[in-house]
Amino acid sequence: SAVISQKPSRDICQRGTSLTIQCQVDSQVTMMFWYRQQPGQSLTLIATANQGSEATYESGFVIDKFPISRPNLTFSTLTVSNMSPEDSSIYLCSVEDPGPPVKSYNEQFFGPGTRLTVL
């Protein structure tokens, strides 16, 4: 399975500022995903990031607030812009296991998460 790291692991930020979260994978993967987990809640998909194309955002999430970059097959960043206390969450990236074997939909693995607190 892919090994995923995220930076930073946690941060405390002031409202109105922005934070960029990095996700690094130890193998090339086609699909990377960004999720948010608000305190005491389940995980919600923010967007899907494919290399070489614009990220696809889920309902309720917009590019101006959560810009995503995917410069190559092992790396992605998520920026949380103009933060407010409501953005305090754990942000997780995930990837599809590239295989083998290559299947239509593969098992997803998650990074350790970035715990963000906005004051």
Next chain:
Amino acid sequence: GIQVEQSPPDLILQEGANSTLRCNFSDSVNNLQWFHQNPWGQLINLFYIPSGTKQNGRLSATTVATERYSLLYISSSQTTDSGVYFCAGGSQGNLIFGKGTKLSVKP
């Protein structure tokens, strides 16, 4: 979109007891996974099980795809099993998560 319902929402067990967690889907899914989130927030993969039955030690899972549900069995529970168990599934590569089952195992 697909809706995922998990039950029960909370479960308290005495160490050594067995339990069954359930996950229902509103529509067919191509991928289905069970996760354990530990107290530090890390999501640990338990099973990738779009259909059929799998076992891993004290844990096993069964998915009946035609009836759109999956079950996670925990036998001889231990205090280290405590945490939140999520099921998640999807039909387009993404995962829709249920709200989770919070399990507390008492010594």
